[in-house]
């Protein structure tokens with residue numbers, strides 16, 4: 001047995017099978033490249049679902065983490081620590097909002113938003129107790145907790161986990177008329193991904209997000225944008241909502257906020273929204289810990305310059321121009337996305353997304369399939385043009 005086979009067999013024997021990873025075992029990584037236990041190198045064109053927007057081992061982020069490791073890593077929120085205020089202030093400013101509520105994982109940020117919206121509904125909007133409803137989109141992905149999967153429409157994500165949390169209404173994504181129908185006086189929030197990542201990098205029709213903004217404003221409903229995957233540079237802007245000039249009431253952030261180093265998530269909104277919490281009403285042992293704040297602060301500092309957004313725009317234009325050339329010529333039936341983020345639909349006659357991912361793996365390129373026949377491409381924003389072109393060569397060889 002090779003080292004790879006041995007490690008995979010051992011992982012299979014001793015871990016729950018809630019994932020089906022591609023058959024490589026990573027030992028180290030730098031920038032856009034990963035090296036496996038056999039010494040083979042792979043171009044990472046998934047980037048931890050955007051958690052690695054700044055690449056593996058980014059020197060600024062590793063340096064920030066190392067410095068903080070030597071000072072203090074955890075206090076719990078029972079005490080103040082000296083990295084908290086600056087992280088919250090700078091992140092709020094990046095978002096153009098007043099307040100931050102830091103958590104750890106994306107799903108926790110979504111859970112926190114559900115609580116925020118409900119509490120806001122009862123305390124501020126005046127919804128009768130127990131009646132608050134939240135409108136979400138079909139084919140959403142907002143995480144894996146029991147409440148969050150309660151409003152998933154993916155049978156795989158949802159089956160066998162009931163009883164489900166009530167209070168959610170599901171409408172087709174991109175359909176403003178359906179959304180307008182679904183909003184009632186008891187609606188406290190509309191929760192959406194501005195681009196649906198897990199669903200296959202689905203970009204809503206032009207005018208949709210601005211229509212959601214207008215409708216939610218008119219009906220006194222919070223617009224909660226889950227930018228956990230789409231935000232922080234991926235699409236060429238700090239937030240995907242910016243492409244339509246839309247400012248939601250609440251941003252949900254995660255993934256890249258932790259720089260691929262530690263889990264850091266946050267709910268960001270104005271005082272009129274996040275001000276609903278009082279001591280004891282919500283919390284997290286690790287939320288806003290010193291290490292998370294130190295890394296998160298460096299992420300915010302990196303985004304302030306706009307250089308990563310610029311890279312995502314330029315390299316993204318190139319990526320989409322090249323991918324679009326494949327549409328209709330070989331195995332590719334469609335390409336969607338924005339910035340350095342693409343969903344590529346494969347003609348099922350030419351194999352599943354998984355099979356395509358395995359062929360790319362053999363050529364040293366790592367991508368991930370989603371929903372059977374789509375592969376998702378999201379390299380780190382630090383990828384060089386040369387490496388991206390090399391990756392595109394491999395894609396052409398497999399998909400052309």
Ligand SMILES: *Cc1c(COP(=O)(O)O)cnc(C)c1O
Pocket residue numbers: 049104105106107108110141142143144193197198226227228229230254255
């Ligand atoms: C990944 C993701 C989440 C959940 O984040 P976790 O850190 O895995 O809990 C929520 N929303 C979106 C849009 C995501 O992509």
